[in-house]
Amino acid sequence: MQYLGIQPKRPKIAVFDFTGCEGCELQLANKEETLVDFLAAVEVVAFREVMTDAGDDYEIALIEGAISRADEEALLRQIRDRAGVVVALGTCACYGGVNRLKNTFDLGEANREVYGDKPKETSEVRAVGDVVEVDLAIPGCPVNKAEVERIVQHVVLDVAFSFPAYPVCVECKQRFNICLVDRGQLCLGPIVQAGCDAPCPTGGRGCWGCRGPARDANVPEYLSALKEKGFGEDEVRERLGFFGAFEGAVG
Amino acid sequence: MSTVRVDIHKLTRVEGHGDIGVLVEDGKLKEASWEIVETPRYFEVMLKGKHYTSAAVLTSRICGICSIGHTLASLRATEHALGVEIPRVARKLRLLAKHGETLQSHYLHLFFLAVPDFLGAPSAIALIEADPELVGVAARLKRLGNTISEVAAGRMTHPVSLLVGGVAKMPERTRLAEIKAELEASLELVKKVIETFATLEIPEFARETEFVSLGGTEDYPWIGGRIVSTDGVDLAEADYLQATNEYCTDGNTSKWTKLSRESYAVGALARLNNNFDKLTERARQVARDLGLTPVNHNPFMNNIAQLVECVHVTEDAIRLVEELLDEPKGIETMAPVEASAGRGVGAAEVPRGILFHDYEYDESGRIVRANCIIPTTQNNANIHHDLGALVEEYVKRGANDEQMELLCSMLVRAYDPCISCSVH
Numbered sequence: 001m002q003y004l005g006i007q008p009k010r011p012k013i014a015v016f017d018f019t020g021c022e023g024c025e026l027q028l029a030n031k032e033e034t035l036v037d038f039l040a041a042v043e044v045v046a047f048r049e050v051m052t053d054a055g056d057d058y059e060i061a062l063i064e065g066a067i068s069r070a071d072e073e074a075l076l077r078q079i080r081d082r083a084g085v086v087v088a089l090g091t092c093a094c095y096g097g098v099n100r101l102k103n104t105f106d107l108g109e110a111n112r113e114v115y116g117d118k119p120k121e122t123s124e125v126r127a128v129g130d131v132v133e134v135d136l137a138i139p140g141c142p143v144n145k146a147e148v149e150r151i152v153q154h155v156v157l158d159v160a161f162s163f164p165a166y167p168v169c170v171e172c173k174q175r176f177n178i179c180l181v182d183r184g185q186l187c188l189g190p191i192v193q194a195g196c197d198a199p200c201p202t203g204g205r206g207c208w209g210c211r212g213p214a215r216d217a218n219v220p221e222y223l224s225a226l227k228e229k230g231f232g233e234d235e236v237r238e239r240l241g242f243f244g245a246f247e248g249a250v251g
Numbered sequence: 252m253s254t255v256r257v258d259i260h261k262l263t264r265v266e267g268h269g270d271i272g273v274l275v276e277d278g279k280l281k282e283a284s285w286e287i288v289e290t291p292r293y294f295e296v297m298l299k300g301k302h303y304t305s306a307a308v309l310t311s312r313i314c315g316i317c318s319i320g321h322t323l324a325s326l327r328a329t330e331h332a333l334g335v336e337i338p339r340v341a342r343k344l345r346l347l348a349k350h351g352e353t354l355q356s357h358y359l360h361l362f363f364l365a366v367p368d369f370l371g372a373p374s375a376i377a378l379i380e381a382d383p384e385l386v387g388v389a390a391r392l393k394r395l396g397n398t399i400s401e402v403a404a405g406r407m408t409h410p411v412s413l414l415v416g417g418v419a420k421m422p423e424r425t426r427l428a429e430i431k432a433e434l435e436a437s438l439e440l441v442k443k444v445i446e447t448f449a450t451l452e453i454p455e456f457a458r459e460t461e462f463v464s465l466g467g468t469e470d471y472p473w474i475g476g477r478i479v480s481t482d483g484v485d486l487a488e489a490d491y492l493q494a495t496n497e498y499c500t501d502g503n504t505s506k507w508t509k510l511s512r513e514s515y516a517v518g519a520l521a522r523l524n525n526n527f528d529k530l531t532e533r534a535r536q537v538a539r540d541l542g543l544t545p546v547n548h549n550p551f552m553n554n555i556a557q558l559v560e561c562v563h564v565t566e567d568a569i570r571l572v573e574e575l576l577d578e579p580k581g582i583e584t585m586a587p588v589e590a591s592a593g594r595g596v597g598a599a600e601v602p603r604g605i606l607f608h609d610y611e612y613d614e615s616g617r618i619v620r621a622n623c624i625i626p627t628t629q630n631n632a633n634i635h636h637d638l639g640a641l642v643e644e645y646v647k648r649g650a651n652d653e654q655m656e657l658l659c660s661m662l663v664r665a666y667d668p669c670i671s672c673s674v675h
Contacts, residue, residue: 018290019292020315021312021313021318021671021672022266022314022671023312023314023315023316023318024315026315026316026359030397030408032391033394035390036390039376039379047374048261048264049263049265050264050363050364050375051263051264051373051374051376052264052367052373052374053373068290068292072290097312098312101297101309102296105293110293110296113295113296114295115291115506117499118500142408142409199405199406200411203405203412203419203420204405204411204414204420205405205411205414208308238301242308242309
């Protein structure tokens with residue numbers, strides 16, 4: 001396959017899953033109309049969820065899930081040593097995701113509550129980037145396969161990729177939706193990183209912020225606008241903390 | 252006498268992390284175990300203090316494959332707790348979204364996870380070259396499942412339009428008409444799949460167990476209803492704790508459950524064993540043609556049961572879309588909701604079996620206590636006991652290490668385990 005006379009790279013990719021729902025991996029097998037082309041553009045050498053064969057020779061490691069146990073940390077470090085490029089795939093890998101909600105509880109009590117007198121080993125939830133250096137972070141709960149495809153196209157053609165600077169709100173307007181905030185629903189669209197094509201507000205539910213803050217988002221200003229519109233502090237705080245993606249972005 | 256050893260760490264082509272260990276010495280079974288090693292996640296703790304509008308958004312994240320099922324069980328639990336009755340049209344939209352998920356999940360399992368073993372391939376990726384037509388059909392069928400869920404629920408993985416009180420909006424009629432045409436066309440495509448499955452060699456094996464599922468009154472059951480079993484259990488949805496009897500074991504990060512025996516099975520085969528007469532005529536005929544009639548105790552037949560359900564669900568989805576196309580414009584899809592204290596249980600038949608969510612709310616509509624019981628959690632003990640029986644059977648037949656490893660892997664894969672779910 002050549003593009004504009006250029007022979008694209010066919011990078012060796014390995015996929016690994018840690019603490020999470022494996023929904024982002026599933027997206028890799030979705031968008032079936034372009035799946036065969038997608039699989040032709042890369043060489044998948046390890047992907048436990050769909051392959052029995054596994055190789056240790058890979059250039060790009062896609063990491064799904066958050067890190068919440070010692071063996072996960074050790075495996076992640078080993079992957080970092082082997083891979084030229086480490087990609088955090090999805091909100092759990094990028095920010096910890098909903099798993100991060102666990103950190104607000106005492107781990108001993110959480111263990112007793114779920115497992116009684118047979119507690120299991122667990123640790124505080126961390127994002128992949130809290131443990132090893134991450135070269136590229138693709139947020140989303142789940143990731144948007146179309147965006148993943150765009151990124152892979154850039155990688156195989158050796159072109160730099162950049163996420164849109166504008167927020168989800170812009171993509172929502174492009175889909176001609178009636179503003180949910182105007183209809184009285186909480187939505188984080190104006191401060192959240194675009195690239196998902198706004199499926200949540202389009203489907204009738206406000207943005208929950210799974211993709212984290214947009215590059216130039218004016219978070220404090222939007223929060224005060226929400227307050228003015230009568231949204232309660234508890235509701236807004238629960239929403240911002242939901243995916244662990246706004247830690248550090250709000251005071 | 253023979254020695255057989257199987258030691259699989261993190262079995263491939265299943266969702267999540269589980270280990271198989273088998274040891275046979277001098278022809279005698281010393282050990283056969285299925286152990287869940289996935290990192291535990293503590294969703295029941297994370298749910299505490301959450302507002303009723305957040306519960307389903309959070310529990311959807313228990314599972315990337317059956318997120319619609321979790322969302323629906325969660326909404327049903329919340330709606331029971333708050334005393335909400337959703338509009339009739341919302342019930343239809345939810346069932347349609349669910350059917351899309353069942354198709355997507357079953358086809359994913361059948362083609363990408365299970366079938367490669369039967370065809371001697373390491374993955375479906377390897378099958379692209381070997382049988383491009385079959386892979387093409389598989390991709391088109393799976394995509395149809397995704398599209399249905401997307402039309403009915405806004406998105407397939409982690410749906411967005413399913414809210415407490417109903418469904419946010421009615422899909423566009425043009426999109427409904429499109430999926431109806433595609434569903435009708437898929438009934439032809441499925442014939443190719445049925446032909447392929449008729450040639451697969453299903454391992455000979457049976458271990459009598461108890462099959463637990465929802466029991467349909469008029470229709471094949473998917474959302475809510477009574478809990479029934481092949482051992483004669485018949486319980487109300489709210490009494491699910493009497494059916495599940497969850498307990499912790501030392502090694503596993505998933506719990507185990509039991510009912511009338513030491514373990515029980517849930518999933519497509521359990522649903523079919525309990526509700527065979529509620530399937531469409533065409534689905535029943537496919538089942539008979541593929542040698543599946545109730546009560547079938549061969550766990551490998553769960554693959555066939557999933558295919559039979561795909562036929563049933565496709566026909567039922569056509570019916571639902573036709574009814575939705577007949578609904579008047581502007582019909583209300585949401586019921587009013589108000590916070591109140593109370594407890595509610597919601598059960599749903601998700602691709603891998605019966606799922607329960609149970610929440611207790613305080614007066615401000617925040618969760619005080621939550622419990623979720625997952626299909627794979629209910630299957631784990633049954634898989635463990637099946638492994639022992641399977642190994643004993645095939646030691647007698649002279650299986651070597653390699654054959655035993657494949658058989659054990661295929662047995663676990665036949666259950667289509669969702670391990671991330673089971674350690675929620």
